[in-house]
Amino acid sequence: MSTPRRLSPIHESLQQIEGTWSDINGMPALIHTSEDARIAKTLGIADLSSLGRFGVKGAGAAAWLAHYGITVEQPNRWTRLAGGLAIRLGLSEYLIEDSLSNTSSNIPSNTLPNTMVSRLAAGNFDPDQVYPVLRQDLALALWGEQVPALMLQTCNFNFRALTLAENPVVLTTMIGVAVTVLPSERNGLPFYRIWCDGTFGNYFWHTLLAIAQELGGGVIGTTSILFP
Amino acid sequence: MPLRLLKFGFSKTYPEPRMFRSPDRLKSSYDAVIIGGGGHGLAAAYYLSRDHGMNNIAVLERGYIGSGNTGRNTTIIRSNYLTPEGVKFYDQSVQLWQDLSVDFDLNLFYSTRGHFTLAHTDASVRTMRWRAEVNKHYGIDSELVAPEDVKAACPEMDLNCGGHTPVLGALYHAPGSIARHDAVAWGYGRGADQRGVEIHQQTEVVGIQVEADRVTGVATSRGQIATPRVLCAVAGFTPRLLQMVNLPSPIYVHPLQAMVSEPMKPWLDPIIVSGSLHVYVSQTARGELVMGASLDPYELHASRSTLEFAEGLSAQMLELFPFLSHVKIVRQWAGMADMTPDFAPIMGKTPIAGFYLDAGWGTWGFKATPVCGKTMAYTVANDKNHELIQDFSLDRFKRYELVGEKGAASVGH
Amino acid sequence: MKQMICPINGTRPIVEFTCGGDLQSMPDPHCGDTVWADYIFNRNNAPTIKQEWWCHTPSNTWFIAKRNTLTDEVLCTYLYGQEDV
Structure with missing residues (x-):
């Protein structure tokens, strides 16, 4: 068994979730879980740290x-x-x-x-x-109708005031962590990309995941979110 | 007690003697004028009149006595500092505190609780060890203890801090105490008043006269006073007074906020401080938790309070004491802290003859009240810096001889 | 919550910002110890309207804010060197 070349900042947390794993850019990635299809419409949260x-x-x-x-x-x-x-x-x-x-x-x-x-x-x-x-981000994607509810609980910025057609990017803080947020839509549902420093990864992931689960969502796999 | 209370209720005139007189006019001259009727100024007046035979003194206070940082601090008294200069100085202060109630014949509710400074990182464990060794060298009761000892003294604490910042150890300082802060101002005020000192409240200083680098008088909102000696003990107002005499200084003013919870049954005996979590907390005799955190992050000459502070401090408190999640906050306030670059005070003589400074007390001034009063009284009476405050003079910055008390002065700086 | 305007990122809550201290010009490093000590330690510290360095931390944008240090009113913010723009 070879040692992975890269690890996601939340590798340990992800390993506790049952699902299919694959190697992307030398990083083990959770690509699919059995719950993906059910969760995605409500609020899916996926780790995309493996992208280049x-x-x-x-x-x-x-x-x-x-x-x-x-x-x-x-x-x-x-x-x-x-x-x-x-x-x-x-x-x-x-x-x-x-x-x-x-x-x-x-x-x-x-x-x-x-x-x-x-x-x-x-x-x-x-x-x-x-x-x-040097970019060693925790990169996430949030998808589903409950994404605005999650953002309201974690961020001061009013995303509803943005015009998505202008391709806006917002540099702000969520739960005390500096983040880059790219709000967009996919299949008519809010699709947000978020990047933050990997050292805050576990705290950021656990806090967001707990809120996502309260809202009826949860973890979905990397390929499930990118190729639904 | 109830009988005395009844007497209060039925009496047409106020039945108790006042703590001090309120003279209705200023004299045209005094041997010394003390600007600032807080703990430090009143203590200096007290020791000047008691130990140095000077009683033709006026204390000028802009508001009412103890209305500034004396009545706004979180009342913690300790001497486990980091530098030899600091340790010697604060230890004198703790010793003076212990006799103060008897000295004043007034109950200050001085209560020795023991003081834990929690260490959440290896680096802070090392600093605690360093502080403990410096303290022990000067005969101060201070030691590094294990998390189990913290748990034994405070079983309610979550030593794991929610998994984010587990407690790795603590600096324990057994003489750490709390006291009723406004009683300190009243006690010193009454003692000074009995010895002839005049306390003038609602009297604002609007100018200070200096001729040939020597103080000659003070202009106030209630008239002009001639005096050869002025002691400035005004905490957050220091920069405004220094501007009147054209003295540059490194003091900068940030608000320091605090808050109290609703009263609870007694559960917290020791004083708990955490530098990493920016929290200090103790429980008063009334059962309220008194909580403080680090300075506001930018300069401001106002004592306003903010929601960010209450939110932030509550979040940190819950890391240590998750069971407090339903407890309400009942009051919140701020004081103006006069900070210095090395977190040590600025005391003693200045380039202007007859103008003495007791400032730069930032977030750590209450505990030093008695010793400041004593050493400043000596300095004013003899026109010579007391030996305990020699290292704290204003010109140390010109000589690059800083005192370096940052690691122990407070939390989160 | 108090808000501040970052010249690049717009209006944000004050917790997204860090104050970097007074805007001041450095004397010639060969000025001698007294002038240098005055520069590094002493401050114009009575309440007034000040120009200060501020940073919007999520984007690391440094800019200048004109602020009244008695009332905490931010009068204007601008990128360094672009006051009149």
Whole structure:
């Protein structure tokens, strides 16, 4: 048995849940549980930490990313890429994340897949004021009609005031933890992505999961949420 | 007691003698003027009149006596500090406290409870050990104890703190005490008044006259006073007074908030402090829990209270004592804490002759009330810093000789 | 809850912000110990309208706030160097 190359910040907590596991980008991931279909419409909470992720910041970061064909015009907005998404965090910091379809679970864990993130990470950081940012996030997805109820209990920000068509991204705090929130909709139901520092992972996960369960939801698998 | 109460009820005039007189006018000059009618100012007046034969003194108070931080603190008294300068100083204070009730002939409800400072990390266990060793070296009763000892003294505590920050040990300081804070101001006020000191309430200082770097007088809302000596003991108002005499200082003012719960049957004997959780709590003789936390996070010259504070402190309290979840908070308030960069006070003479400072008492001033009064009285009477306060002078910052009391001064700084 | 306006992220509760202290200019490091001690320790600390550094912590956005330290009113906030914009 080989040691996994990466572990989710909430790996231990996830292991207590019965379900199907698979290796994504060298990280063991809970991809499916038997409850997924039942829970997803109400409030499903899934760990997406295994997706490839890349951060870059600095006054030269925008021009640097433009070379790779990535631009986000305004601060605190996101844009869809061919193989993932790009978020502009404030004025001069960016987060790029691969989508799951662009990563394969069949690739041996000791070789890097050819994705947007791996191409960026192998880039040249010599230009002035371009600095790579280490991303070790807990990345979550929340899906279902009860997502706004969960956000109301955990966050001060009024998401109802946003226009989703503008692709907004909100940098705020939830239950005392600094987070990046990307609110959107999927199949007519609220679909929120949340990133926070992995060191807060267990606290953040347990608190959100307890609230989700009170609201009739629970954990769902990574592929269940991405390919319903 | 009930008979005495009846007498109060039927009497047309107030049947008890007042604690101190209220002179209706200021004299044109005094040998010394003390600005600030809190514990520190009144204690200085008391010791000046009792030990140094100075009784032509006016204490000027903007509001009523004890209305500032003397009546707003959480009444904890201890001497388990970190630096030798601090330990010696606060130990003197604890010894003075113990005789104060007899000295005043007034019950201060001085109650020795024992004081636990909880350590939730390896680093704080190391600091506790360091403090215990410094304390023991100076003969102060202070030791590092195990979580079981905390549990024995306070069985209601959740040592695991909900799994987030388990208690790994504690610094135990047996002489840790609480006292009734406003009685301290009244006791010192009455003692000073009996010896001829005038206490002027509702008297605000609006200016201080300085000629050739020497104090000559004080302008107040009720008239002008000539005096060669001014002691400034005004806590959060210190920057405003220093502005009147053009003295730069490193003092910055942040509000410090506190709150009390509804009264309960006695269950908490010791005083519990947790630096990591930003909590200190004790139970009063009335059964209320008195709770405090860390300073407000930014400068403000007002004593307003905030919901964030009550919410935050309640959450931290519940980590330690989950069974309190249905207990109500009945009062919340704030005081203006005059903080210094090294968390030690600023005391003694200043570059202006005759202008003495007793300031920078931030969040730790109540416990030092008697010793501050005593050493400042000595300093004012002899125009010479008392040896216990030499390390606390204003010019230490110019010489980069800071005292470094941050690790032990309070919680969460 | 008290709120503050981050120039980038908009109006947020005050708990999302950290105060970084007074906006002040550094003297020449060769100024001598007395001037340097005055710079690092002494503050203009009577209540007044101050310019302070503040940070919106979730986004790490540093900016300047003009604030009345007696009444706790925030008069305006702006990115450093963009006061007149």
